[in-house]
Amino acid sequence: MSSNPITQQLDEALAFMKDNASFLVVSHVQPDGDAISSTVVVGWLLQRLGKKAIMINESELPSRLQYLRGFDEIISLKQQQPELSFDAVIAVDCADYRRIGDVAALFPEDCKLLNIDHHPTNNGFGTVNVIWPEAAATVEILYDLIIHAGFVPDQECAGAVYTGLLTDTGGFRYSNTTPRVMEIAASLLALGVSGSQLADHLLEKMTIAKLKLLQTALARLTFSDDLKIGWLYIGKEDLAQCGAVSEDLEGIVNYALNVDGVEVGILFKETNDGAVKASMRSAGKADVAAIAQSFGGGGHVRASGCRLEGPLPDAMGSLVDAVRKALV
Template identity: 45%
Template structure:
C-alpha cells in the first residue's frame, strides 16, 4: 500500500472512529467545493454520524439540486455558538481559504484536510492531498472506494458535479482518462448529465447579462495583448442588482480571447475589497501570482482577495504579471 492509499485509509478511519463532525470548505464555494462537502456529509450519514456543514458565506443557489444542500449553514446569516473537535475540510488550499470558521474549532481540534490544490499547506492533522487530481471530487471518489462506502444516486450526483465543474464540462486539460472513467461510472447510478450541465454551466441570470455588459465595457489589453483584464465595481453590482454569484465566470471572457495568455477579473463586492480571479492558457502559473498576494489555486486557475481600491488592485496585479511575463 503506497503512502497516498494509506492516507485514504486514515481518512476513512477518522470518519468511522469519531462523531459530531464539522464539514467546511473554501470561501466563495464552487461546484467541486459544494459537491465534495456534501459527498463527505453523505458518507458520514452511511456511518450513522452526526455533522454540521458550513461555509463563511452563501453557497450559490445553482447547486441547490445537490442532495443535503438545505443543510448548508451560511455563517454570515446563521452563527453557530459551539465548537467542534473533529473537522473535515474539503477543497480548501490553506487555512485562510476556509474563511472565518476557526472560532468553531475546539482547542484539541483534529482536522482531516482533503484537497487537490498545489498550494495546499497541509494544515490538517490528517492530509489527503493529490495535486494531480482534476477535482477534490476525484479524491472523494477514491475515499469512497477505499473506505468501502456505498455509492448511490445521491453520492454519485455530488461526485459527478465536482468533476464536471472543475474540468469546465470535461474541456480543460485536467480532464484525464481516470476522470472520464469515474464520470461514466457515476452515470450508472442514475446521474443526469444534461440536467447537471444545464444547471451548473449553461443557465445564466438576467443579472449576469447586465453585469457582463458593464464588465465588457471595462475590458482592456496589456503587455502586447497577452493579458486581458476586466473590472466590476461595487456601484456596478448595485446598479444592476447583481450578486457576486451573478458575477461568477466573467474572467473567462477575458481569458478566452484569441492571443490572450492570462485573463483577469477584478470584482468589488464592497468598496475597498477586491476579489481577483486569474486564468491562464499554457505557460504561466497563476497560482504563484495568487499565492504571492495571499491567495492560491491552480496553475491555470487561481485567485486572491485584496484590501484596496480598484485602481490600486489593478496596479498590483498588472505589476505581478509584468514580472512573470518579463515586461516592464
C-alpha cells in the first residue's frame, strides 16, 4: 500500500479483484460508449488476473459498439433473466446506485461492491470506491488501473479504452479533454489502435434512419430575426416515419446551436400523448436551466430540458418567447 491517495485507491481496487474469485461487472442503464467500454475493459483485466467475470447491463446494448471484444458476452436483462452466482460486484461509470437499474436485484445481501466512476456527484456507494472526478471517462481510470497492475493493454483492450475516451469527450472536443486524455490517447495509438476508424464509425457515420430524421429536422430549422435563437421540431409521427429511435435525436439540437451568433438552440419533440419535450442548449450567455425551471424542468446552465403542454405550435411559441425575454 502506498501513501499517495491515488495509488492507494488503485491498490485497494486491485486487492478487491485479487481477494475474490468471480465477479458481476455492471454499468449504468441506457449505456453509452464509456459504460460499455468500461465493462469490457474490466472483463479483460479480470481475465488477466485469472478471475471469472460475468458482464451484464439492464438495457439493450447499443449495436454500434458491437465491434468491442467481449460485447457479445454482455448479458442484457432485456433479453434474458439469468440465474447467476458470483462473489462480488464491480460497478463502472454509475454515478449513483440507482443507475445500476434492475441488475441490482441480482445482488445478494451484504454484497461486496467495487465502485469505479468519474462522475463528480458519485456518493461512494461501494464497499471500495475509486472516484476520480478529474477523469474525462471511467476508461481513463481503468487505463491507469491496468498500468498500475503491471499489464499492457492489447490492441483490442486499447481500442475499448480509446472508444470510451472518444465518446465521453465528443471526439476530443469537450472541455474535459485534458492533457492526460491526450497522453493516454497517444499511448493507445502507439499500441496499434486505429483512431481514425473508430472516430469514423462512432462519430461520423450514422444510420439511414438518423439521416432521415436529420433531414426532417433540418428542413424545419428556424431562427429568430436577430439570429440569437434557433429551433427545430420533431412531430410524434416523425420517428416512426424515419424508422428512427429516440437515441437518434441526440446531437440534432446542435445544428440549431452551432450557427455563428446563436445563443440558444432548442429541439422540440412531440410525445405520443401530445405533450412537448424541449431540449435547450446555451452558447454561454443564457442560463437555460433557469428558463427550464420556470417551466417545471431543470438541468445545467448550458444544457437543460422541460416538458410543455401541447399543441406543438403553442409550446414552441411560449418557450421561444421566454428565451427571447431571457436574452434581453
